[in-house]
Amino acid sequence: MVLESCTPALVRLPIGAGGAAGEREVVVELSGTVPDGVTLCADGSAYIICYRPDRILHVDVDGTVTTAADDPEGTVLSAPTNGVWIDGLRTLVTGTRGRGPRAALTPPRTGTGPASPRATRVECQGHV
Numbered sequence: 001m002v003l004e005s006c007t008p009a010l011v012r013l014p015i016g017a018g019g020a021a022g023e024r025e026v027v028v029e030l031s032g033t034v035p036d037g038v039t040l041c042a043d044g045s046a047y048i049i050c051y052r053p054d055r056i057l058h059v060d061v062d063g064t065v066t067t068a069a070d071d072p073e074g075t076v077l078s079a080p081t082n083g084v085w086i087d088g089l090r091t092l093v094t095g096t097r098g099r100g101p102r103a104a105l106t107p108p109r110t111g112t113g114p115a116s117p118r119a120t121r122v123e124c125q126g127h128v
Contacts, residue, residue, distance in 0.1 A: 003036075003038040008029070008034060009026050009028065010026075011025060012027055027063060028059050030057070030065070033050045033057075037095075039085060041111055045061050047059075053071075054076075054077040055071065055077070058107070076103055080095065081096060082094065083095075092105050
């Protein structure tokens with residue numbers, strides 16, 4: 001899964017047997033948002049952390065999008081940027097570029113750990 005902030009969309013890029021990226025497949029378009037982070041759930045769904053508006057969305061495996069947390073005044077989520085699972089993958093904590101240090105929620109789904117412990121270098125339009 002790849003989260004595209006400028007499109008904005010959540011997409012899949014299949015990886016072929018030789019390691020080459022396959023054709024881009026849109027999972028869901030997220031018009032009217034600036035998504036900044038994605039965390040995956042054990043059931044295959046995902047939480048999308050939106051920098052603007054201050055919101056956390058849930059994308060079900062069938063592509064249905066629901067709002068998990070909304071902060072119209074920007075006082076709690078405060079420009080959330082990314083998310084990480086803690087507490088045995090039961091609590092989703094967001095980072096922020098705003099006033100608060102972070103926000104946490106305990107959604108009805110549990111998270112999933114990283115697919116690989118190794119770091120990955122990603123290049124996008126000349127930036128690393």
